[in-house]
Amino acid sequence: MAATALQHFQALVSDLRDNLRGQEQFTLSYSGEQSQFIRFNHAKVRQAGEVQQAGASLKLIDDGRQASLHMTLSGDGEVDRQRLFEALEQLRQTLPLIPQDPYLQLNDSSWQSHNVQDQPLPDSAQVLQQISDSAGELDLVGIYAAGPISLGFASSHGAFGWHQANSFNFDFSLFHANGEAVKANYAGQTWDPSAFARRMAQARAQLEHLGRPPKALAPGEYRAYLAPAAMDEIIGMLNWGGFSAQSIASKNSPLQRLYGGDSAMSPLVSMTEQVSGSLSPAFSEEGYPRSDLRLIEQGQAREQLTSARSAAEFQRVANGAERYESATALSMAPGELAEADVLKALGTGLYISNLWYLNYSDLPAARMTGLTRFATFWVEDGQIQAPVSTMRFDDSVYSLLGSHLEALTRERELILSTSTYGQRQTSSSHLPGALVARLTLTL
């Protein structure tokens, strides 16, 4: 697969180079996957399928103008060569119709990058059997997704990048008869039956706590522990324009007051875009090599995610951010609280495993709302007492990760994206849990 997809992309790049005219420049990015998806409901297979797809985005630049076209590739050399030439011709006809672009900026370096992680994928029949055996009588629901993902980039300046990773991601939940549920995930590049068995046993143990009669909470302020998966929802929400140079400049960033120096987070909070060592490619779709970036350091704003276009418009330096300027490998520095001491440090309050469906109540104030989902427990004197039914919170990040942040855990969790919109994603986050002195529940 690796050689075939890579050779296919190389052939397209070569065809493109041979057919440029005059001062034309190009960038060509590639993304492909060969994925197997198996959906489960009630621990049985609800739906299963395979998806083989690849696409290329051609950007043509000439006379200060640029336009791009994304095309699906069939995998057949001759068919795709023809599609590429048709795309090139359509873009040639388009460029004279549009004005010159004052924010056109190209990276003219001829960087090279090659990263192939082609560990053998697990045998899906064996995986299916182990999932079935270990679930037994449990009410398991979720999805197993596996296969290679390939990403490529080339430019007329000679830059060339290739990234391929084989991976699997089994994202699932176990439901108690009372409707409460535990969320779990087993993902990586090598399927280890014993590691999966441990993960399943852990989820099964949590499920037992959910059988106790639930505690009804009134709206109000509570101490709370937010586990890494819950933190992932909050950080994911912030990542929705929070670090984007364009959003900050156009006053649509939830972190505009942080980047404006008007607000700060707790000195415990440091975040980086940690590309190195992640599943994300070391180059952007725009053709910039990506390096690690300090976004927040000890509660203060540092770098912004800056695409080539934002760099030109706002006189900044492009730093490998994609067009939408979101972090794809966000890492938050750990704290000092040992995970084993979380319940004791919490004392009396809420242990929140996951949050769900966050959005902003007041974006400039970074005030967000959302709900508890999956295992949330009421804790008294460091002991889990009862599950808590779904509750809504509404709080500012400057409180949750600012004035009311007490501690971050020493241990962090690497969370691989389960998103499959369009195709399987390679983004990830590496986060600690957070102990907060006040979480405001509203409904």
Place this chain on the structure above:
Amino acid sequence: MFDITASLRQRFAGLRSGAEFFSLRHVQQSDQHLSVRKNVAEPPSLGRDEGAMLTVRVNGVEAYAATADVSQAGLQRALDQAEALARQIARHALLDLSTQAVASGRADYASPNHDKAFPSLRDCYDLLARESASVPSDSRLVNWQASLGLSTIEQIYLNNAGAELRQAQRFVFPGFNVTAYDGQDSQSRTLGRENFGQQGGFDVVERFALNGAGARVAEQALQLLLAPNTPSGVRDLLLMPDQMMLQIHESIGHPLEMDRILGDERNYAGTSFVNASDFGHLQYGSKLLNVTFDPAIPEELASYAHDDDGTPASKQLLIRDGLLVRPLGGALSQFRSGLDGVANSRACSWNRAPIDRMANLNIEPGNQTLEQLIGGIEQGILMRTNRSWSIDDARNKFQFGCEWGQLIENGELKGVVKNPNYRGISSSFWRNLSAVGDASTNQVLGTPNCGKGEPNQVVRVGHASPACVFSQIDVFGGDA
């Protein structure tokens, strides 16, 4: 239109399979997205997509394979993969579909004005540039953007029971937004984008009234910047159609999706506070509430003749006089649940399998003009244009926010307020529906961004609604 039909028929006829049933769904799509931001044309983004999904049923077990290789060999390879997968999962399968009926219809469907050419790319840019330039010069106006999205899709469904269903659709998404900033707070005002899209041609842009939008939207953004925060408290709430669509979508549409009720979505999109036994019994809303699945409003985003499993689509009442009567469940969900449903088995493209989705989900108009709706409110608030949405995984506890608020006192509209938010619980909220606007308040809207499913899918859904009043709702503002 449908130029590939003869060739595709030939390729389908050449496929060989040991499955008792198999189908092919071929999709071709072209896209164009244009925008002008702060008077600078952004580079055009174009797209071309083509692929096919092969679905098989072997001894009652279904599986699929999707491929971008639509050659005879490529389709056969995908069909073989699907068949092998169906055999592999057989002993773990949840469903036995041996007795489920399959589609056999033959029909064509096309969007209104599909045969009329859309203005050239240069003309579209000129229109966007004109509106961008009409935003007045004011240092507080820090960002604005005019945009126009266009997607043209042809789908052909064939199966070995003789079905041949073709649909050609064109979707248009105009948008305009402005952000104002005073050094501390920022406020945005938006037309279109996430809440206005229709099928058709340039007539959609005309209905959207993009011409002249720039100055008007900018003025409203500045008004919001100067406005006080929405006061907290319990008030009557008048929702205009561009917020009603979100309210319908989240707290009627998703809870009525039968696959959620059957548990398929519990790991991702969630479940529902509605149970299968509630249909025919649950008083979902007040007597004024009538909700329809209506695939026959030509310009609405999800109008079609057949869904993606080949089931013929027709208008159905889901909630009648407040009583819940029918779920959003396609042929498979109807087979599984034994309940009557609708033709809403839909896929976002060739690379995803159909599942239960909203399509066109509408509220039927009542009998009051907007003036009468406002006149009937003693202490209330009007809200328009969704900007924030959050609801629990059972689609019950919600909190929504809008861009624009306007207080209502003693039957009259008063001052503008910013950051209008409200919260409630679906299972009781619709019972507070106290007045429904007439056809003069009705708008046909829709969103391109409804996400659901594993693997994930985003589909276009339509929502037509009049303005509606809800009594005694918890309303509040922001921090700024």
